[in-house]
Amino acid sequence: MPMTSSPAATMASADHATAHTLLNCLLREVSGPERQSVVADGWLRLRLPRCGVLLRVGLRRASLIGAHRFTGPVSEQRDGAWAEVSWRELAERVQRELQLRTGVRNDEFLDQVASSHAGMTAALEAKGERSAPPAAADTTAHDAYLASEQSLLFGHRFHPTPKARTGSADSWSRFAPEAGARFPLHHLAVRQEYVREESARPGALAALDRQGGQRGQDGQGAVPEGFRLLPAHPWQYAMLREHRVLRAALARGEVLDLGPGGAEFAPTASVRTLYDGRDFLKFSLNVRITNCLRKNADYELSGAVALTRLLEPVAADLAARFPGCELLREPAYRTLDLGGERQLIEGFGVIVREGLAARLRPGLTALLAAAVADEYPTSGAQISRLLPDVGPDRLSAWWRAYLDLLVPPVLAAYFDHGVVLEPHLQNVVIGVDPADGTPRQVLFRDLEGTKLVPEHHAAALAALPEAVARPLTYERERGWDRVVYCLLVNHVAEMVAALADRCPGLEPALWSAVRRVLCERSAAHDHPPALRALVAGVPLPAKANLLTRWARRADRHAGYVRIASPLASELLSEAAHVSEATHVPGAGRVSEAGRVSGAGHVSEEAVHACEAGHGPEGPHVSESAHVIHPGSSR
Known part of the structure; x- marks a missing residue:
């Protein structure tokens, strides 16, 4: 994999990253919709009208969808002058504004922001302490993949507390991906009659049973006859080992504690x-990360296996129609059932997910999409390092190839099969050509967020227990909002941002390419009204993470705010014109049909702008550019 660096944003501090995520959320969910924000002369200015505060932050680059790139500290206007405010002071002002706006108190909000800041600080320190990555020639595909999974130092940039978490600092240093953790599993042997398991196909539970074979090879205690191996996350076992029902079962010999062992x-x-390079195992972890405790609910255990069965023909159809698209199945689970003790059923439930080798084409390198789209070069997967020293033509070609892999199967799943995939950045793995970074395959993963539209699957849902079937469904409109949010707002918009950071004038052409694919898919599906409206540029649903967190609602009850779409052809034409007028040209003009003139050719002026648009701090915003955030006032 190419690992050399190229111009990109320098790494943020935890202070600035915390402040910038708070501003992102304010802009999207509060100040933008209330027309209390403006982008002009290289600054975002944002008002909190109820507490009488005016804030500003510098811009590295303005965005057509309002996902701007900030730089430096946040300042507050005091007595006609600008004074810097810390991330904690900013959080206090956000807390005050939301309390006045909603009439609701949230006394845990500041602590959660502080927890997130501490998580970012720890991740940055851990990265600094880890040894330098090997040279490109010495980096295996497995190393590159794990590095991408473990590179998300700052988390979701539209979540107010993206790294908030419970648990001790010592536990996080041992088990966090950002710390580069590796560790063996903790193993229990459970008498057969106390094991609960399901599988969608023969051999699916082998991923769990082979852990016992690994123990035997290492000279450790084997699983006795009449018992089944139950691997556990060592952190989870430490939290549950004193549970009275488990202690009693251990004392009676119904459960044996075999200790840690096997592969890391x-x-x-x-x-x-x-992940051990062969299998993914999804464990419960009674730790709160961002909004929720991360556990496999009882219905999710059976639901994963049920969905794997139901989706097999869907996945096969999508793979046949859209080569390069695959779904990682979750064909089995196992847990222990000691008299129906729910905390233990859920706490020790482990879901088997197919490993990369089951679906990834030979010779490709897998990279987490979130790492490719990261704002900062935290791994070799980030776009500035994946595609070093390339110009706008190459960036545009990469983007067209990626869109053709990503978008069609997601829309076909919804319109043809009534399946709501959840293709946000952490749920998509990209298979790239290691020679040049070209995307060749996309893998969709994590069935927890995959849902069924009931009218398409009435018979199959009726055959399931109601407690399992109900959480597997979304009504059609809710499902469409989820598809559009995950696909366009969470995923495509962030990948556009990463590419536009390389060449600021390219953003209108990147969105034109999105519109082109959506137009093609609309025609392929006989122009369904929802997709026709999307192409026309109706507002897009954006998950309201700040307001959800403030109301202390579970993540599954999160609502959406509507943000202005960059897909309208008139907006794209105007944006391309503004880019040219401000000496940061786009990749050609955009026609009324929303296509880039020149069939993907990028002008010589755009090449010069791409080269000139990066200083040591990354791409800049022209002081003469006046770009109004959608829905804002000047």
Whole structure:
């Protein structure tokens, strides 16, 4: 994999990253919709009208979808002058504004922001303490993949507390992906009659049973006859080992504590899903990360296996129609059932997910999409390092290839099969050509967020227990919002941002390419009204992470705010014109049909702008450019 660096944003501090994520959320969910923000002369100015505060922050680059790139500290206007405010002071002002706006108090908000800041600080320190990455020639595909999974130092930039978490600092240093953790599993042997398991196909549980074979090879205690091996996350076992029901079962010999052993696993971006290079194992972890405790609910254990069965023909159809698209199945789970004790059923439930080798084409290198789209070069997967020293033509070609892999199967799953995939950045793995970084394949993962539209699957859902079937469904409109949010707002918009950081004038052409793919898919699906409206540029649903966190609602009850879409052809034409007028040209003009003139050719002026648009701090915003955030006032 190419690992050399190229111009990109320098690494942020935890102070600035915390402040910038708070501003992102304010802009998207509060100040933008209330028309209390403006982008002009290289600054974002944002008002908190109820507490009478005016804030500003410098811009590295303005964005057509309002996902701007900030730089430096946040300042507050006091007595006609600008004074810097710390991340904690900013959080206090956000807390005050939201309390006045909603009439609701949230006394844990500041602590959660502080926890997130501490998480970022720890991640940056751990990265600094780890040895330098090997040279490109010495980096294996497995190393590159794990590095991408473990590179998300700052988390979701539109979440107010992206690294908030419970648990001790020592535990996080041992088990966090950002710390580069590797560790063996803790193993229990459970008498057969106390094991609960399901599988969608023969051999699916071998991923769990082979851990016992590894123990035997290492000279450790084997699993006795009449018992089944139950691997556990060592952190989870430490939290549950004193449970009275488990202690009693251990005392009676119904459960045997075999201790740690076997192959080492590495935590992926979700923290609780572990990978040993062969299998993914998704464990419960009674730790709160951002909004929720990360556990496999009882219904999710059976639901993963049920979905794997139901989605097999869907996945096969999508793979046949859209070569380069694959779904990682979750064909089995196992847990222990000691008299129906729910805390133990859920706490020790482990879901088997297919490893990369089951679906990844030979010779490709897998990279987490979130790492490729990261704002900062935290790993060799980030776009500035994946595609070093390339110009706008190459960036545009990469983007067209990626869109053709990503977008069609997601829309076909919804319109043809009534399946709501959840292709946000942490749920997509990209298979790239190691020679030049070209995307060749996308793998969709994590069935927890995959849902079924009931009218498409009535018979299959009726055959399941109601407690399992109900959480597997979304009504059609809710499902469409989820598809659009995950696909366009969370994923495509962030990848556009990463590419536009390389060449600021390219953003209108990147969105034109998105519109081109959506137009093609609309025609392929006989122009369904929802997709026709999307192409026309109706507002897009954006998950309201700040307001959800403030209301202390569970993540599954999160609502959406509507943000202005960059897909309208008139907006794209105007944006391309503004880019040219401000000497940061776009990649050609955009026609009324939303296509880039010249069939993907990028002008010589754009090449010069791409080269000139990067200083030591990354791409800049022209002081003469006046770009109004959608829905804001000047």
